[in-house]
Amino acid sequence: MVKQQSYSVPSFVLPDGAGVEDIHIVAYQSTDETVKSRVTLEQNLFSFLLEGEKRVYYAEKHAVISNTQFVLLSSGNCIMSEKRISDDGFYKSVMISFAPAVLTRFFLKYPHIVTAKEYSDKTGEPFLVFDTDSFLQNFVHSLCLMTAGSKTLSMDLRLLKFEELLLYMADCYPQQLLNLRANLAGNHEDVVIRRSAENNLYNNVTIEELAFLCNMSLSTYKRKFQKIYGASPTRWFLQKRMEQAVGMLLVQREKPSEIYHKLGYENHSSFTQSFKQVYGLTPSEYQQQKLTV
Template sequence: MTTAYALPEDLMAANNLPVGDLILFDYQTTNQQPVKTKIIASKHVFSFLQEGEKEVHFYDESVRFNPSKAMLIPAGNCIMTERYSQDRQYRSFIFIFSDSHLVAFRDKYVSLFTHAPRNSSERLSHFLFAQDDFIRNFVHSLQHLHCHPTTLSASLLQIKFDEVMLYLCDRYPQQFLRFIFNVNTSDLPLRKVVESKTSLNLSLEELSFLCNMSVSTFKRKFEEVYGMAPSRWFHLRKMQQAAFLLKYEKAKASEIHLDLGYENLSSFVQAFKKEFGKTPKAYQQNV
């Protein structure tokens, strides 16, 4: 059976974490049978495989690899199968980043792309590369940052992003430069509007207006980018933000429901309980 998974939204919701522009996650699972999943990625994903095997089906080819390799998967759709090791383990450390970081990198290091092959029709579905000593040490540093976050974690993550991108540009000068130059970022305006801090308080009509689209076009484009209806995506985002505020800021439901777009406390409590199986107060007492 193939299930559908929105990345990073479902991943963050399942672990009660807020969705950001740069995300680290140590994905680990134990099973006996391969698990096939439809991946609908709204952001770009580095997958540094640690245990087991990964098989990914793209529109142009299928790729199967082990922990000697890592993969950069652009935002979009693919079908992924996790195959477990002999110890029945599967582990992949992932580093997720948004279009805005990719565009900023291309602008910041524009000189790198002066002689890079430019072919807008040549959009490669993925980039597979070796986990050599540099990459293994890089992943180790990310794992340390993930386990021991600091007040400067966001700034450090930005530096780490530039680090791995520059290394891959140097290690694979033709292939990687061509790959990241041709990654499609045409959806960036829509994503910037949707993922802004103010979007939770805007109506669908207002968001459509800011994107210079009709409501019907906005809905269609939104589902192409995020893999779900706007109402569902914004609901998940509100719930993720609520969980973060309750868990880490120790906020009260009565203090946050208006900022999250709920006109009254009872409707917020009901929505939260439906999503997490607990009232905000009970959730807060058990984290």
């Protein structure tokens, strides 16, 4: 059956109820063919074709990708067609989707992974196509084995496979990896804002202070932060801190009075107020309710 539809990736291929995380590794299989579906890529995406053919259209470029190639697609909107190579076959692929922050952290972790060269004029292109070699065939096979079971892969394992792929690209496709880094360097303010947020997540600093540290006005910092994370600084810090608080309360079973300062709060009452804003209960009530279920 040939379909034309609209969907978002990776949300479309995730199990029901699963949220979008920093990295996903997903095997996808379908007997349906899609023609010019409108696709919103919520994250950057490595797509490895196992069977079938993919056509990708961005505003300024398009390409046809076969099962002897893999493609790196940038986040955003595109039009995509997928078809089988035989009437009784499947369209099969394995995908690694990743948030921009993951790529940023990779280059921060491996600052000298590629030598400084002049960037090519392909910097900033919406996607890059690569030929699959024997190493990548084995790499994709390992992804298939890992995703074959019903158990969700741990974030550590997903990150390990992502880094394995990029480290291999540094050896075999250094110019393309330089292009990826150039895209980050071309927007240095984004890197500064990410560092300010992630390095101060649990520190007692204000949004005004973070803006000052980034040499930006408060309004500019808020606007750029919203564009990067899809949430205001206040909302993002609140959500991240409360997620950490839940882990400390339920997994580590710490007392609320023992953790507020670890999460960047000056006092217990302000922590309790923030926690109740998100979960509708005080930390003590939440801990008692969840641990007695």
